[in-house]
Amino acid sequence: MTCDTRLIMSVLIQNGKEILEGLKLLVDVGGGTGTVSKAIKCKEAIPNKENGGKLIIIDMIIFDNKEKSGDDKSCETQLFYDMLMMVLLGGKEKNEQEWAKLFLDAGYSDYKIIPILGLRCVIEYLKNMTTLCNNDIKQVLAAKTHIWNYTFNYVSSMSLKCAIQLGIPDIIHSHGRPMALSDLVNALPIDNKTKGQDYIYRLMRILIHDGFFLQEGDGYLLTPNSRLLLKDEPLNILPFVQFGLDSIVIDPFHYLSQWLQNGEYSSTPFETTNGNTIFEKETKINRLLNEGMACDARLVMSVLIQNGKGQLFEGLKSLVDVGGGTGTIAKAIADAFPQINCTVFELPHVIEGLEGSKNLSFVGGDMFSSIPCANAILLKSVLHDWSDEDCIKILKKCKEAIPSKENGGKVILIEIVMDQNKDDDKSYETQLLIDMLMMILLSGKERSQQEWAKLFYDAGYSDYKIIPILGLRCVIEVYP
């Protein structure tokens, strides 16, 4: 808080001198959260308005509608801060109406908001003030908002985790029409519904801001984003989100700098923190990974097959899905193309007990040793798990398993190509996030087109084709 106060005071003294001018005595009262009782105590300690008595508050005023503040980053950071107050102190950030009510309840006559501190305002009642900032100060305040926003970005992910754990998307969905806050609170598995209502309101407010819910009149509705989190939605990606937000995945990020300093890169930050890899048998993380990847595979295959991109597989007689998890992709291909013999080639423990069908089989093994022969090899989200050296080894093993290009041999990859989505900010940012995840969890990385091309040529392939049909990711056909 000291560094925050330093910055605030430097702005206040440069731009808001009038607020303090004329005062002879000033008491700086403790801080913390604004309450009526504190405001009443303050009122007892100051002279009346006519004699220059005033209460000066430096605090946030939540902008309930974005147009009013005109700054999305500030709004979002205020919502992060509000959630932080809920979790750390039981406090809250207030909107203008809530502040006004507090002043009125504490017996004050009037107030004035002086928005000169970026995210926060000075609130007092009395004289007219200059509220303009010079450009330097505006820049410092914007930088401060940016840093706060970045610092508290996890509040978004954690709010989503909480909503999923409480089952909010399913509850709103079953309601079948816009769901009022009180109905939502009544349907939630929480004990103290009276006090809980305000907390749930604030949780919903940040999730509305983040695009997970909509508000229609007084009721909450789902958005396409929360629809993908419904338990009964066939293409839901709940298990993937549960994997990504589990503390086993998040914890190693706390040790990234330590890991970089130690320089022992033969094990990942994940291994250093947890003592095992994410592919290890009978671990919680491996179960979460397999379930998460299976739901991702379901969605990818539905896009590929339903959108007529099944031609990728046309003409093939056999296909091996290397590192194919529990077989979601291979099963979808086997069902859609009965003439293709599909094989899932995986670490033995991942496919233990899984039953094949007429044109689907499961084979346990290690892709670094040898891969079963087929017309085509599929690798979805496998190569990004590995270093360049390991990828070249895998790609060489794939090449040994397929016929020549003239005879239809190919490797099909489903992977991120870093420079494909640069004009879509959200996609590019998500790719950067996944790249960092690959650094932490595995020794992998996300690659640009040039980096992919180098890998293919180094592994002895002659050509490749990028097909950007999967949003964040692409299909890449690689020819021997």
Ligand SMILES: C[S@@+](CC[C@H](N)C(=O)[O-])C[C@H]1O[C@@H](n2cnc3c(N)ncnc32)[C@H](O)[C@@H]1O
């Ligand atoms: C990120 S997951 C991708 C799973 C699946 N392809 C998908 O996208 O749904 C990587 C997979 O590679 C498998 N794998 C790791 N090492 C392997 C090896 N040496 N041989 C075969 N599979 C391996 C893991 O068990 C895991 O299922």
